[in-house]
Amino acid sequence: MAGQQLIYYVEDDAHIRDLTRYALEKAGFEARCFPDADGFFAALADRVPALILLDIMLPGIDGLEILRRLRDDATTEGIPVMMLTAKGTEYDTVVGLDAGADDYLAKPFGMMELVSRVNALLRRAEREAAAPATPAAEGPIALDAEAHMVTAGGVPVSLTLKEFELLRVLMANEGRVLTRDQLLDQVWDMAFAGGTRTVDAHVTTLRQKLAAACPGAEALVVTVRGVGYGYRRGDDGR
Template identity: 55%
Template sequence: MDRIYCVEDDESIRELVLYALHSSGFETRGFEDGESFFEALDQQLPSLVLLDIMLPGEDGLSILRRLRENGRTARIPVIMVTAKTSEYDKVTGLDTGADDYIAKPFGVMELVSRIRAVLRRTRTDTPAGVLTLGPITVDPARRTVTVSGQPVTLTYKEFELLSFLMRNEGLVLTRERLMETVWGFDFEGESRTVDMHIKSLRQKLGSCSEMIQTVRGVGYKIVQLPRQEEGRS
């Protein structure tokens, strides 16, 4: 049985969510703040976390960063649950490593549907293995990237984007497919978000930036350049 942890400081909302999820066949636990949540993680890991942004003490985005920076919890799916609805808040949560985003007020049926969709998607992820393409090496287990042996620091979503491109070397991936796979769902402004992350990723890859190629009107692909072209900016 899937175990869902809900981090929500509003007791009425937390109890409603826990009741609805329990009725839908999930094992559930609720927490009013990050401190109690992390104490529970030391004992048992959940299948998925519902995480509010506005919390007393440590906020949800900070909690999410801690989850993604810890190898033990980095792969736990997280759905952000918040009253904030601006595109900035959505992008911030997703870039930090959220797998989905749902805004209050929300319907219980929609919440359950999103949870099941995220669980299905994360269970069918390609098994982690070291990916190498030319000078680029990606280690999904350690979440490290090197270019010509030198470490490169990427954000959570930049890492996922590069990994997905490398798993599909030579294939043209549409913006829509990248958005669906890396960010998990569609939201307004998705084309700009993908393009912005590709631009940032290219900058960080430096001499290997040209390996990520734009297919005009379609999307992007990653290819290994002829040896004489490697190292050109």
């Protein structure tokens, strides 16, 4: 799986940084590690990695701010990001996922688990990149998975990676209601006890962006109370 794919890791603890680099390189990856955001962003301007590992507690710019900047930049918004941090509370996990992280691993973590999760994220990114286009046959929303583009009423809609994948999954299952757990599994490829709030938060921001581009388009993403969410072309439910 590895094939010398490049991974960046931002971590201020030299011991953890060195152990992680060693584990990744033993698994066949090319790993570059940085103690802070400055060196990371300098390297990012020169070469974009296949995946990024981020600690939250960093000197200067913290991991969450780094993540926000990555998701706000068209060049880096689609890069898989895993948060690696000593903070393991439900709140911190939700904050990281809601900010756009693709996975979350709390310290202390085993290197075998880390490598396994890295491989899983990279496989998922490859599947998403290879997914066929899923345009809406009718209605105001059109999604092109190959070009990674969404329009609502003909107006381009800028979505994060997870917002895009959430909409893609809902559209691919038009007429079905998916539970929050099903969406967490299909979009985030993980199970997490606090994940329902992450799904709800992403549905809210997705609807806001659709409505801003084409008022009324947000109504196609419907809520079925007590069950979950769906996509229903022509349905005005919420």
